[in-house]
Amino acid sequence: MILHPGILALLSLSAVIFIIMLVAGWHSLKLIVYWDANSSSERQLLLERKTWLISTLLNYTLTVQIFSLLLFVFTADDIHRLFIGAMCATGSLNANLVGWLVLLVKGVLLFMASFWVVFNQLDQRTEDAPLTRLKYIGLLLMTPLFALDLYLQWRYFSGLQPEVITSCCGSLFSAEGEGVAGDLAGMPIGQAMTLFFSVAGFYLLVLLACLRTRRVIFRPLLFVASVLMFFISLGAVVAFISLYIYQMPSHHCPFDMLQANYGYIGYPMYIGLYCAALFGMLPGLAQPLRKYIGLRREIDLVERQWLLKALGGMVVFLLIACWQMIFGSFKLLGY
Amino acid sequence: MRRLLKILDFTLSSLLKRKYKNFALIAVYAFTIAVLGSVLFLTQALKYEATGSLETAPDIVVQRIFAGRHDLIPVNYAETIRRLPGVKSVSSRVWGYYYDSLIKANLTFLASGSDRQTLDLLEGRLPLADDECSIGMGIQSAFGPAIGDSLALEDSAGATKTFQVVGLFRAESNLLTNDLVIFQEQTLRAFFNIDSSLATDLIVEVYNPRETKTLAKKIKYHLADTRPITRDEILHTYETLFNWRSGMMLAVATGALIAFCILAWDKATGLSAEEKREIGILKALGWETADVLTVKLWEGLVISLTSLLIGLIGAWVHVFVFGAPALTPLLKGWSVLYPDFAYTALIDIYQVFVLAMLTVGPYIACTLIPAWKTAVTDPDLVMRG
Amino acid sequence: MAGLLKIDQLTKIFNRHRPDETTALSDLSLTILQEECIALTGPSGSGKTTLLSLLGCMSRPTSGNILFQGRNISRLPERFLAQIRRDSFGFIFQQYNLLRSHTVLENLMLPLYPTDRQWKEIRRRALELLERFQLGNMHSKKITQLSGGEQQRVAIARALMADPEVIIADEPTAHLDEQLSAELLDILATLNGEGKTIIIATHDPFIYAADIIQRRISLQHGHITADTMP
Numbered sequence: 001m002i003l004h005p006g007i008l009a010l011l012s013l014s015a016v017i018f019i020i021m022l023v024a025g026w027h028s029l030k031l032i033v034y035w036d037a038n039s040s041s042e043r044q045l046l047l048e049r050k051t052w053l054i055s056t057l058l059n060y061t062l063t064v065q066i067f068s069l070l071l072f073v074f075t076a077d078d079i080h081r082l083f084i085g086a087m088c089a090t091g092s093l094n095a096n097l098v099g100w101l102v103l104l105v106k107g108v109l110l111f112m113a114s115f116w117v118v119f120n121q122l123d124q125r126t127e128d129a130p131l132t133r134l135k136y137i138g139l140l141l142m143t144p145l146f147a148l149d150l151y152l153q154w155r156y157f158s159g160l161q162p163e164v165i166t167s168c169c170g171s172l173f174s175a176e177g178e179g180v181a182g183d184l185a186g187m188p189i190g191q192a193m194t195l196f197f198s199v200a201g202f203y204l205l206v207l208l209a210c211l212r213t214r215r216v217i218f219r220p221l222l223f224v225a226s227v228l229m230f231f232i233s234l235g236a237v238v239a240f241i242s243l244y245i246y247q248m249p250s251h252h253c254p255f256d257m258l259q260a261n262y263g264y265i266g267y268p269m270y271i272g273l274y275c276a277a278l279f280g281m282l283p284g285l286a287q288p289l290r291k292y293i294g295l296r297r298e299i300d301l302v303e304r305q306w307l308l309k310a311l312g313g314m315v316v317f318l319l320i321a322c323w324q325m326i327f328g329s330f331k332l333l334g335y
Numbered sequence: 336m337r338r339l340l341k342i343l344d345f346t347l348s349s350l351l352k353r354k355y356k357n358f359a360l361i362a363v364y365a366f367t368i369a370v371l372g373s374v375l376f377l378t379q380a381l382k383y384e385a386t387g388s389l390e391t392a393p394d395i396v397v398q399r400i401f402a403g404r405h406d407l408i409p410v411n412y413a414e415t416i417r418r419l420p421g422v423k424s425v426s427s428r429v430w431g432y433y434y435d436s437l438i439k440a441n442l443t444f445l446a447s448g449s450d451r452q453t454l455d456l457l458e459g460r461l462p463l464a465d466d467e468c469s470i471g472m473g474i475q476s477a478f479g480p481a482i483g484d485s486l487a488l489e490d491s492a493g494a495t496k497t498f499q500v501v502g503l504f505r506a507e508s509n510l511l512t513n514d515l516v517i518f519q520e521q522t523l524r525a526f527f528n529i530d531s532s533l534a535t536d537l538i539v540e541v542y543n544p545r546e547t548k549t550l551a552k553k554i555k556y557h558l559a560d561t562r563p564i565t566r567d568e569i570l571h572t573y574e575t576l577f578n579w580r581s582g583m584m585l586a587v588a589t590g591a592l593i594a595f596c597i598l599a600w601d602k603a604t605g606l607s608a609e610e611k612r613e614i615g616i617l618k619a620l621g622w623e624t625a626d627v628l629t630v631k632l633w634e635g636l637v638i639s640l641t642s643l644l645i646g647l648i649g650a651w652v653h654v655f656v657f658g659a660p661a662l663t664p665l666l667k668g669w670s671v672l673y674p675d676f677a678y679t680a681l682i683d684i685y686q687v688f689v690l691a692m693l694t695v696g697p698y699i700a701c702t703l704i705p706a707w708k709t710a711v712t713d714p715d716l717v718m719r720g
Numbered sequence: 721m722a723g724l725l726k727i728d729q730l731t732k733i734f735n736r737h738r739p740d741e742t743t744a745l746s747d748l749s750l751t752i753l754q755e756e757c758i759a760l761t762g763p764s765g766s767g768k769t770t771l772l773s774l775l776g777c778m779s780r781p782t783s784g785n786i787l788f789q790g791r792n793i794s795r796l797p798e799r800f801l802a803q804i805r806r807d808s809f810g811f812i813f814q815q816y817n818l819l820r821s822h823t824v825l826e827n828l829m830l831p832l833y834p835t836d837r838q839w840k841e842i843r844r845r846a847l848e849l850l851e852r853f854q855l856g857n858m859h860s861k862k863i864t865q866l867s868g869g870e871q872q873r874v875a876i877a878r879a880l881m882a883d884p885e886v887i888i889a890d891e892p893t894a895h896l897d898e899q900l901s902a903e904l905l906d907i908l909a910t911l912n913g914e915g916k917t918i919i920i921a922t923h924d925p926f927i928y929a930a931d932i933i934q935r936r937i938s939l940q941h942g943h944i945t946a947d948t949m950p
């Protein structure tokens with residue numbers, strides 16, 4: 001176990017979130033059991049007010065979760081000096097098996113919490129709040145994940161041995177590396193680019209179609225496209241976007257671009273990607289909810305905004321990712 | 336958005352109405368943050384100093400281990416090492432510690448020419464004669480000698496010798512030269528009574544830094560009684576040491592923060608009748624539960640961000656203007672002789688971020704649930720007086 | 721004139737299924753028309769305040785329906801009730817219910833804070849209303865520095881901030897002397913003349929017998945015992 005300020009902050013934040021989720025979960029349980037929209041009893045009124053408490057708690061959780069994800073990457077980056085052979089966050093994450101798992105869980109939680117907050121907002125705008133039970137069941141399902149997040153972080157940090165020699169992005173993301181990460185880096189640039197740009201193009205096409213027509217079919221399609229686009233984009237960042245950003249033919253690290261050396265360019269890029277994925281998925285997810293009349297009206301009201309936000313996010317992401325590719329002096333394809 | 340801003344406006348004006356109570360709260364909170372912040376800033380500054388001076392440190396230091404402890408190393412070991420491929424240069428160093436009973440501190444004595452890195456930091460000159468020496472700032476402020484004064488030291492035979500100070504390390508701040516005294520090599524050998532065939536350690540420079548580890552292994556292989564220490568290893572040790580120390584102190588300080596949160600919680604749960612009435616009025620006038628919660632959230636944010644800002648400034652002033660008088664003895668630990676020196680003022684965004692997460696996060700959480708209690712107030716409460 | 725507020729078999733039971741269960745209103749039906757000025761009377765504990773709070777969307781009935789402008793609001797989540805309350809009802813309370821530590825102007829602006837209106841616009845409206853009630857020079861005074869009558873006028877001005885359709889007043893003259901009560905009646909008469917519906921719960925014969933009252937409803941033990949139009 002390394003006693004490091006960042007680690008301390010991360011663990012205490014996760015503990016706080018977990019406690020908050022326990023409180024929220026306990027109230028959710030009561031809500032699920034006793035909720036009766038037609039009742040005018042005092043208990044129902046109390047439950048109704050509790051939904052506000054829980055949404056506030058979840059808003060808080062989501063905000064903290066975003067910061068916690070950032071802090072995790074930062075901390076991984078800051079502690080890389082403790083490991084021989086580690087040169088950036090990637091190296092620290094490799095120090096034991098759990099590192100990447102933490103990142104994954106945090107990412108999943110970020111999306112789940114975002115969905116919850118968005119749908120909760122929609123639901124609370126309707127008079128009958130048809131999603132109440134569903135929402136709180138979802139929240140109950142989410143709670144163990146927060147526990148897992150806390151536990152995995154604890155495992156990761158307590159398992160860190162400063163003497164461990166870790167492979168860093170140089171070796172993990174180098175062409176000789178094994179596993180998915182290595183494959184990504186080893187992929188011929190041309191092929192990777194083709195894949196990325198065709199998926200991004202597909203995503204944009206579906207998105208535009210959704211903006212133009214109200215046809216149902218495009219919404220689930222956009223959902224699929226968003227998921228695909230999200231993962232392939234992450235892969236593309238490792239495979240070639242990072243190379244262009246760092247202007248180095250073998251530096252595949254997806255985290256270094258969050259550093260001051262690179263003008264914090266990673267933030268707008270990842271935020272763009274996150275928005276594109278999140279808001280791209282929402283219309284598809286909202287589709288089955290349109291059967292509730294109150295919700296349908298609300299969904300119709302916000303759907304366009306979602307689509308525009310997704311478009312905005314994607315444009316930002318693509319701009320940053322491709323800027324150097326088009327205007328930079330650094331060339332990869334020529335090799 | 337407009338709505339949020341107006342509610343923020345209301346929050347601010349309400350906070351100002353309860354000036355004294357809130358200022359007291361902010362004062363305590365900011366103090367807690369300043370303590371935490373000082374720990375973080377100081378560690379960061381020390382780490383920066385240490386790693387900064389290590390950057391010019393030798394690639395490999397070779398010590399001899401005798402009976403499990405560090406011993407003098409034969410100078411001819413240098414020949415063996417020099418023959419290894421990839422070695423750029425090998426030189427021997429003569430240095431040692433000296434405990435001065437007068438100021439009750441350990442000094443480091445180093446032979447001139449042993450270590451290139453300190454040369455650039457010199458004001459005056461290096462010792463050229465047998466009775467000359469150059470000293471670091473820390474010693475100057477402890478003993479008080481300036482250039483031209485003399486320094487009296489007791490050698491290994493117990494005889495008192497006086498040296499004239501001819502140089503001073505006027506470095507803005509330097510952990511490694513602070514307690515340093517430099518002599519001519521012959522002088523130091525005589526002072527410590529070290530035979531000319533022996534040295535304290537050997538320093539090795541290599542051509543390719545990537546080969547440092549391999550070379551260290553080879554040295555160990557050829558000279559089994561030595562311990563090669565690479566620069567990386569020193570860096571790790573420093574890093575671990577500093578993290579550990581600051582972590583320990585943070586853990587203690589976090590305790591204080593938790594205590595503070597309990598206080599905040601207590602304050603927030605014990606809603607005064609007046610506050611309850613106000614919330615009732617707001618709800619009667621058409622404020623939603625969410626709006627009231629927003630007020631409470633803003634309140635928490637305003638208080639904690641203000642405190643964070645004040646605390647940060649306080650910590651910054653404490654560490655970089657006054658040199659962290661309250662923490663220095665705890666953090667530096669390994670030597671008493673660090674009277675005062677200014678740290679290079681630098682703010683690491685990461686440190687600020689960690690501090691914010693460590694303080695604002697839990698505080699807001701502590702005010703959330705009590706805040707909710709305020710929101711369940713019945714709106715028609717106000718109709719019944 | 722259209723039915724503005726319509727209540728139908730309204731029942732309100734406090735602390736239901738508990739030993740201290742109280743039936744405050746039972747099976748009440750009533751239609752209130754637009755621009756009516758109604759006095760609600762009855763002995764203490766007869767349910768006047770309870771009825772006003774239900775009409776003003778402050779609480780929800782145990783059973784029965786309340787229709788406001790044709791919309792059933794009896795089962796609405798609190799959030800929507802708050803919204804309706806904000807937009808369509810102005811309250812004048814017996815205890816004024818002003819935020820004591822805030823200034824007159826801030827108190828006036830309160831009801832419009834949780835809306836999308838601009839701060840400047842709200843301020844302008846508040847200042848206008850203060851002028852109207854001869855309080856123009858007091859806008860930065862604290863409530864604690866005002867006399868009782870001034871506080872009452874601030875409370876009335878606040879009730880008018882959102883330009884509501886209905887004004888609900890619960891015992892508005894309980895703390896006022898005769899002259900101030902007359903002043904209040906004048907204001908209410910003007911407002912009624914401007915087309916606002918006014919519902920006043922009162923014991924005070926001064927109000928009860930006043931000219932502006934177009935309809936008197938008497939309550940007893942949660943039932944309507946008389947509903948007359950003088």
Ligand SMILES: Nc1ncnc2c1ncn2[C@@H]1O[C@H](COP(=O)(O)OP(=O)(O)OP(=O)(O)O)[C@@H](O)[C@H]1O
Nearest residue numbers: 734735742743744763764765766767768769770771
């Ligand atoms: N929150 C409450 N909990 C329990 N009982 C209540 C509550 N509010 C009112 N009651 C009861 O309901 C009944 C009606 O009360 P209400 O305040 O409506 O009377 P009122 O006509 O306004 O009386 P007054 O003229 O004294 O103001 C009373 O018996 C009272 O005790």
Ligand SMILES: [Mg+2]
Nearest residue numbers: 768769770890
């Ligand atoms: Mg009453």
